[in-house]
Amino acid sequence: MDQRESLTAVFHEMAVLLELAGENPFKARAYVSAARFLESGKLSLSEILENPPHGFGKSLIDKVREFSRTNRLEEFDKLKEKLPTGLFELLKIPGLGPKKVKILYDQLKISNIHELETACKSEKLASLKGFGAKTQRNIMEGIDFIKKFKGSYLFSDAENIAADIVRFLKDKLGDIPISIAGSLRRKKEIVKDVDLLAASDGSALVMKTFMQYPGLEKILAEGETKTSIVLGNGMQIDLRVVSPESFGPALCHFTGSKEHNTRLRSLALEKGMKLNEYGLFTGKTSFPMATEDEVFNALGLAYIPPELREDLGEIDWAIQSKIPILVEKDDLIGILHVHTTYSDGRGKLPEMASAAQSLGFKWLGISDHSKSAHYANGLEIEKLKIQWSEIDELNSRNRQFRILKGIESDILPDGSLDYPDEILSKFDFVIASVHTNFGMSIEEMTARMIKAVENPYCGILGHSSGRLLLMREGYESDFDRVLAACVKCRVAVEINGNPLRLDLDWRKVRAFRDSGLKFIITPDAHEPATLAHVRYGLGIARKGALEKHHLLNCLTVDEIVEFFHSGRRQST
Numbered sequence: 001m002d003q004r005e006s007l008t009a010v011f012h013e014m015a016v017l018l019e020l021a022g023e024n025p026f027k028a029r030a031y032v033s034a035a036r037f038l039e040s041g042k043l044s045l046s047e048i049l050e051n052p053p054h055g056f057g058k059s060l061i062d063k064v065r066e067f068s069r070t071n072r073l074e075e076f077d078k079l080k081e082k083l084p085t086g087l088f089e090l091l092k093i094p095g096l097g098p099k100k101v102k103i104l105y106d107q108l109k110i111s112n113i114h115e116l117e118t119a120c121k122s123e124k125l126a127s128l129k130g131f132g133a134k135t136q137r138n139i140m141e142g143i144d145f146i147k148k149f150k151g152s153y154l155f156s157d158a159e160n161i162a163a164d165i166v167r168f169l170k171d172k173l174g175d176i177p178i179s180i181a182g183s184l185r186r187k188k189e190i191v192k193d194v195d196l197l198a199a200s201d202g203s204a205l206v207m208k209t210f211m212q213y214p215g216l217e218k219i220l221a222e223g224e225t226k227t228s229i230v231l232g233n234g235m236q237i238d239l240r241v242v243s244p245e246s247f248g249p250a251l252c253h254f255t256g257s258k259e260h261n262t263r264l265r266s267l268a269l270e271k272g273m274k275l276n277e278y279g280l281f282t283g284k285t286s287f288p289m290a291t292e293d294e295v296f297n298a299l300g301l302a303y304i305p306p307e308l309r310e311d312l313g314e315i316d317w318a319i320q321s322k323i324p325i326l327v328e329k330d331d332l333i334g335i336l337h338v339h340t341t342y343s344d345g346r347g348k349l350p351e352m353a354s355a356a357q358s359l360g361f362k363w364l365g366i367s368d369h370s371k372s373a374h375y376a377n378g379l380e381i382e383k384l385k386i387q388w389s390e391i392d393e394l395n396s397r398n399r400q401f402r403i404l405k406g407i408e409s410d411i412l413p414d415g416s417l418d419y420p421d422e423i424l425s426k427f428d429f430v431i432a433s434v435h436t437n438f439g440m441s442i443e444e445m446t447a448r449m450i451k452a453v454e455n456p457y458c459g460i461l462g463h464s465s466g467r468l469l470l471m472r473e474g475y476e477s478d479f480d481r482v483l484a485a486c487v488k489c490r491v492a493v494e495i496n497g498n499p500l501r502l503d504l505d506w507r508k509v510r511a512f513r514d515s516g517l518k519f520i521i522t523p524d525a526h527e528p529a530t531l532a533h534v535r536y537g538l539g540i541a542r543k544g545a546l547e548k549h550h551l552l553n554c555l556t557v558d559e560i561v562e563f564f565h566s567g568r569r570q571s572t
Helices: 003-020 025-040 045-050 058-070 074-082 086-090 098-108 113-121 133-148 155-173 203-210 244-255 258-270 292-298 314-319 349-358 381-397 442-454 479-489 506-512 528-543 557-571
Strands: 178-181 194-199 216-221 226-231 236-242 274-276 279-282 334-338 363-369 402-410 429-433 492-496 519-522
Touching: 003 025, 003 045, 003 058, 003 074, 003 098, 025 058, 045 058, 086 098, 086 113, 098 113, 113 133, 155 178, 155 194, 155 203, 155 236, 155 528, 178 244, 194 244, 203 226, 203 236, 236 244, 244 258, 244 274, 244 279, 244 292, 258 274, 258 314, 334 349, 334 402, 334 429, 334 519, 334 528, 349 363, 349 381, 349 528, 363 381, 363 429, 381 402, 402 557, 442 479, 479 492, 479 506, 492 528, 506 528, 519 528
Parallel strands: 194 236, 334 363, 363 402, 402 429, 492 519
Antiparallel strands: 178 194, 216 226, 226 236, 274 279
16 A cells, blocks of 8 residues: 555545544545545645645645655544544444444443444433434444454455565565465455465475564464464464475365365365375375366366356366356456546546546446436436537547446336436436335335336346445345346346445356346446456456356447347337
């Protein structure tokens, strides 16, 4: 994390601290605005100091200068000392923002989750002004959710940390074989810890170097073949070192999953062999195997990509040499579900288009929020027309790249889409998403979503479960019925690459891959940098065993426009 990213996090946390401390709300908002500007990546800290942008007054500039010089803010440190650290844990509970946490702290002296849970069980929140019985019930559900996922981390966070440790080790030790293993290598959306595997005949030096990693907070266990450390954020990192000739079997074993490994070991026994982390043995002899390919070949199997190793049929595919040719990054020609400053994005339309083209894409679908999304500056029809004109102008100037006119239309509570049909018909594509009224019954939500899917202008169902990983469960619906409706109506389903969403869940992707359902990987980008989130969606697509033909991203711009418009003709 560079200095700008570190200061961004500090400014966001500073805004929360100011609210918790009851400071002037305008001051807190100034820090939020400054943090969002830093997130845009438009200027470095030195450039901000040389030429302060709009919104950076003397006080903020002084903070930027102080952080640039010392990597800390004195005011921030003092505020943190004043308030119990447990208050930040309370903010992780859905529905609890700084204002409500301050009320709980001021009136009930609640400063951590345990105290909040006790207060809920004692019915103390039900009579508190601004809360009530329903809020108390929702908070209890939120506490249960947090307890369920305590010690869990987003894939994106764990991957960034793991990649940083691998770089650190390679910088110090040279280019020795080091691999991420475990659930992270299998691209599970949530991980408990990080497993790393290195091949070396000098394990003592590798372990000594590992324990010099700058982010280390605590050493849990230290040994010749395995060392475990804990980082400042509580994440546990396990490093194992094996000899180079057993790196292949060890990587198979420590990648997992447990169920996949059990099937592999059974297959080895059927062939008169024994497979474990030390090697593939015939009797007491194990031949050197530096790669996983050698292990799979010796078992008579095609190579199985790590993402598939969940014992969901992949070993049968490998026996029959029918492993899917999983979609690759270079297969993706275009992306959509991109927001701009027309609604709640932080990148202007030309900036988003230029960034997408620089990433190698041939087409980009712009889909700002629809008019009912007041919380996200949803577009009124007149503003839409201005955006369309700008898209036409940009397309006329660049024949090598095409911008599609789209919208992320709210699915209204009755299942209808935002905007009348005469406006919906003018879009190149329409994403339909639920953003409000999550508390409907299963039947109500199912009917709502199916009605939206049956709308002749609906081309894509967006983030279809509504979940936010480690923050909230999705809304309740008969999801299989909804996806079956998508198949019937030729509506594609989004694989949302936002690290907090990764929605559609890979299990549903896998279950519906052979149903005729079409998928599209999206970044749900709100600024140029987050266009790269498509890579996380790619991981989910691969985990769902998708090939090129399953994904709209792999179509040419003419083909995808035809897909959406032919779907409309078939539905009307």
